[in-house]
Amino acid sequence: MYICTNSNDRIMSSNVRVRFAPSPTGPLHIGGVRTALYNYLFAKKHGGDFLLRIEDTDQTRFVPGAEQYIIEALAWCGISPDEGIGGETIGNGPYRQSERKSLYRKYVDQLLAVDKAYIAFDTSEELNTLRQMAKDAGATNWQYNYITRGNMKNSLTLPKEEVKAKIEAGASYVVRIKLPRDHEVRFEDTIRGWVSVNTNNMDDKVLYKADGMPTYHLANIVDDHLMGITHVIRGEEWLPSAPLHVMLYEAFGWERPVFAHLPLLLKPDGPGKLSKRDGDRLGFPVFPINWSNPETGETASGYRELGFFPSPFVNMLALLGWNPGTEQEVFNLQGLIEAFDLSKVSKSGAKFDFEKGKWFNQQYLRALSESELAVELKKALDKEGLSYNEAHLGKIATMMSERATFPQDLLAEGRYLFIPPATYDEKTRNKRWGKDSAGMLQDLAARFETIPDFTETNIEAAFKGYLAEKELGFGKVGPSFRLALTGRGLGPSMFTICEVLGKQEVLSRIAKAVEILG
RNA sequence: GGCCCGUUCGUCUAGCGGUCCAGGACGCCGCCCUUUCACGGCGGAAACACGGGUUCGAUUCCCGUACGGGUCACCA
Numbered sequence: 001m002y003i004c005t006n007s008n009d010r011i012m013s014s015n016v017r018v019r020f021a022p023s024p025t026g027p028l029h030i031g032g033v034r035t036a037l038y039n040y041l042f043a044k045k046h047g048g049d050f051l052l053r054i055e056d057t058d059q060t061r062f063v064p065g066a067e068q069y070i071i072e073a074l075a076w077c078g079i080s081p082d083e084g085i086g087g088e089t090i091g092n093g094p095y096r097q098s099e100r101k102s103l104y105r106k107y108v109d110q111l112l113a114v115d116k117a118y119i120a121f122d123t124s125e126e127l128n129t130l131r132q133m134a135k136d137a138g139a140t141n142w143q144y145n146y147i148t149r150g151n152m153k154n155s156l157t158l159p160k161e162e163v164k165a166k167i168e169a170g171a172s173y174v175v176r177i178k179l180p181r182d183h184e185v186r187f188e189d190t191i192r193g194w195v196s197v198n199t200n201n202m203d204d205k206v207l208y209k210a211d212g213m214p215t216y217h218l219a220n221i222v223d224d225h226l227m228g229i230t231h232v233i234r235g236e237e238w239l240p241s242a243p244l245h246v247m248l249y250e251a252f253g254w255e256r257p258v259f260a261h262l263p264l265l266l267k268p269d270g271p272g273k274l275s276k277r278d279g280d281r282l283g284f285p286v287f288p289i290n291w292s293n294p295e296t297g298e299t300a301s302g303y304r305e306l307g308f309f310p311s312p313f314v315n316m317l318a319l320l321g322w323n324p325g326t327e328q329e330v331f332n333l334q335g336l337i338e339a340f341d342l343s344k345v346s347k348s349g350a351k352f353d354f355e356k357g358k359w360f361n362q363q364y365l366r367a368l369s370e371s372e373l374a375v376e377l378k379k380a381l382d383k384e385g386l387s388y389n390e391a392h393l394g395k396i397a398t399m400m401s402e403r404a405t406f407p408q409d410l411l412a413e414g415r416y417l418f419i420p421p422a423t424y425d426e427k428t429r430n431k432r433w434g435k436d437s438a439g440m441l442q443d444l445a446a447r448f449e450t451i452p453d454f455t456e457t458n459i460e461a462a463f464k465g466y467l468a469e470k471e472l473g474f475g476k477v478g479p480s481f482r483l484a485l486t487g488r489g490l491g492p493s494m495f496t497i498c499e500v501l502g503k504q505e506v507l508s509r510i511a512k513a514v515e516i517l518g
Numbered sequence: 519g520g521c522c523c524g525u526u527c528g529u530c531u532a533g534c535g536g537u538c539c540a541g542g543a544c545g546c547c548g549c550c551c552u553u554u555c556a557c558g559g560c561g562g563a564a565a566c567a568c569g570g571g572u573u574c575g576a577u578u579c580c581c582g583u584a585c586g587g588g589u590c591a592c593c594a
Contacts, residue, residue: 022594055594057594123592127591131591143520176592198521202521215591216594217594235588236588240588240589240590272587327543347524348524348586350530352529353528353529476553477553481553491554491555493553
């Protein structure tokens with residue numbers, strides 16, 4: 001049960017029902033995912049329902065695979081619809097607007113009957129011409145509104161019989177909303193407070209297209225009403241059309257939902273909102289999971305394939321435009337649900353910061369248990385077909401996790417633990433490999449040979465014993481020792497590395513290094 | 519251009535009239551730990567767009583300016 005005294009001071013008490021309603025014109029970008037996430041968090045926070053609806057009223061922009069992508073991307077994020085596409089369907093369907101086509105006509109007629117809408121015969125070409133003329137004349141935007149509609153070809157200007165005749169003759173027409181003149185439309189947005197627009201600045205938007213499909217505006221109001229949506233949480237790009245929606249609710253005489261317009265995700269570089277076209281241009285993905293258009297073959301990379309875990313990915317998105325009011329930054333989905341509060345969503349747009357995003361993933365990775373890390377490492381190894389000793393995986397993964405951001409780093413940073421170095425880092429070699437290095441390593445190898453139980457502590461004892469006996473500093477032997485075994489100049493403790501490698505491998509690598517490096 | 523929305527460190531943000539010469543996080547820099555790298559610890563540089571009000575007192579409230587964003591399709 002959700003109790004709020006929010007909108008217009010009206011007390012409402014009903015089950016929260018929110019919806020995410022993307023149009024299947026391509027992959028969902030991270031801004032869209034965030035919108036879905038906020039809707040989901042809000043619903044779950046209040047014990048309500050989250051619905052997924054597909055707004056495909058524009059048949060010309062349909063992209064195959066897009067709907068499936070949306071479902072898969074949300075599922076990866078842990079966002080599962082309670083109802084609608086990809087969820088359990090409970091009586092309010094269908095949930096694709098194209099499949100609801102026949103249902104909208106009734107509502108258009110209802111509006112027509114009470115003179116809240118009218119039929120217009122003007123063609124797109126005619127309107128474009130008018131708009132272009134206005135533009136050329138330096139005038140402000142030409143609008144189909146209370147002033148101009150008197151000069152257009154519509155049911156307001158044409159005799160009834162002519163309208164009827166045209167329709168019967170099969171003339172194509174649209175239905176437009178009939179906005180009253182000089183009416184102040186006001187509504188309270190949960191995030192922005194009172195928003196007010198005068199109808200003189202709005203135009204008579206098309207509600208019903210010539211192809212018999214409703215426009216987004218009509219479909220969205222009808223569906224939200226029929227589906228019992230209580231809160232409309234969507235991007236700020238919808239704010240300018242919200243007054244139109246308010247007018248539609250009034251025209252129908254329906255109670256309207258509470259509106260909350262989210263701030264946009266902005267490009268980290270230049271101006272503007274983050275868009276799908278940004279693809280990989282900025283050096284990071286803008287999509288949750290990989291996308292490939294089955295028709296054009298275009299592809300774009302996703303966070304999932306990059307190595308992001310769902311939890312930190314969602315965590316990062318949640319904090320872009322919202323904060324819990326405390327200093328906590330790391331959350332899992334459940335934690336987000338508990339902490340989420342629409343009133344703490346900020347008003348201004350947020351530039352996306354990939355570096356911070358990586359930090360969330362790193363935090364998550366580091367908090368994984370040894371066995372969980374081992375699983376990740378195993379996956380990376382299997383993917384490359386490398387062989388390994390299962391018993392050492394946990395230890396290695398934990399060791400490498402300190403310098404990893406993504407699971408694949410577990411292997412990338414410690415590949416030498418599985419295959420001998422093919423080359424030796426040139427810089428380290430020049431700086432650390434001296435004339436006496438080979439001899440020292442051979443001495444060490446001889447001592448290692450005698451260690452019965454080849455463990456980290458025993459290896460360290462042998463190594464330090466050698467140092468003490470020869471009165472050598474760690475820096476004299478350590479780096480060349482590391483170079484010989486790993487081919488690199490930096491990394492985790494050599495003693496741990498030796499134990500994991502095993503005595504035979506250590507001895508053989510020393511021998512090989514002595515031979516190659518001299 | 520019209521309309522609408524916004525404006526605190528480079529970035530994400532805390533702040534809802536006095537506790538703010540503004541707090542946290544990412545990134546950056548320095549120091550410590552350490553054979554090295556990383557992790558970790560400590561410290562540092564870094565912001566209230568500007569101008570008017572209102573008030574005993576404004577980062578916080580109001581107005582204007584500037585700047586930024588969104589939107590102006592038979593697209594969503």
